Amino acid sequence: MKSYQIAVVDDDAQIREIVEAYLHKEGYRTIALSTAEDAWELWKDEPPDMWILDIMLPGMNGFELCRQIRKEAEVPIIMISARDEEVDRILGIELGGDDYLTKPFSPRELVARVNRLFHRVGSIRQAMEIPPVPSQIADTAIEVGELQLIQKERRVFWHGEEIEMTLKEFKLLQTLSEQPNRAFTRDELLTLIWGDDYYGSDRAIDDLVKRLRRKIKELPVDTVWGHGYRLRTERTGQ
CATH class of the missing domain: 3.40.50.2300 (Response regulator)
Structure with a gap:
């Protein structure tokens, strides 16, 4: 070890x-x-x-x-x-x-x-x-509107332009993109990104979302008040 x-x-x-x-x-x-x-x-x-x-x-x-x-x-x-x-x-x-x-x-x-x-x-x-088995899962790209994630290469594109992401930023974006329009709680996101033995504050999720919004200003990540966050596939009429 x-x-x-x-x-x-x-x-x-x-x-x-x-x-x-x-x-x-x-x-x-x-x-x-x-x-x-x-x-x-x-x-x-x-x-x-x-x-x-x-x-x-x-x-x-x-x-x-x-x-x-x-x-x-x-x-x-x-x-x-x-x-x-x-x-x-x-x-x-x-x-x-x-x-x-x-x-x-x-x-x-x-x-x-x-x-x-x-x-x-x-x-x-x-x-x-480590790619899961079968490896085709890791080779697939996730596309949500103008957002594209190349999972195996851990690369993110917005309107065709590559956006640099840290490991945690990518994992959060990947989690939200895999189930668009689903509202995740902060606790769910903490467990999915950090593991079930996370010791710190759930403000870590808020911080990651802020960093994503700074990097992709038009990213349709909604705050679900009193709950958590979701990635929308369509804009609302407002």
Whole structure:
């Protein structure tokens, strides 16, 4: 089994040492950093398999680092903060964080979340990268109006123009496109995209929808208030 490497970014040396000690007991490799600037250099040279990222850092803060990392890849990110503020939790999720912990936290709880997050990410990657049998299913294209998804190649086209998508964005769009006009609940989408052991907030789905709408401004994804989302095949008369 692969020994994952986790980057622990916190300006508190004691917290770094404690977190590293617990992760080592679980069999993970770690690298500790005290600034976001050093973490960004690590990302460019030797990206880790997961980030444990403090929000309140000197210089560039954790939010900005999370934003920059998320532009590049879907690597798992757990954000931690000394402030128990709802706005911080929401912002962390909206910027692409997968989970959020408030200081002081239990190192054992952190390790449990790390384990579950790796398990979930592994399940998603396996589902996305290994074609089902028969393989013709993965070769098919999904077309909903002007939207086209090439499943095996994980490519998205809108009015014939290719749109770049992250793994999670593609999975959400694929899920909605496979059953157009069906209203999915947020819980259903979380389970289908992250797995049934998801540990974070359902705001992650709202964040993905916002990102899709920014990339495809006329995408007919409706918010079903108090329920979730659906992809329409036809525009309403309004």
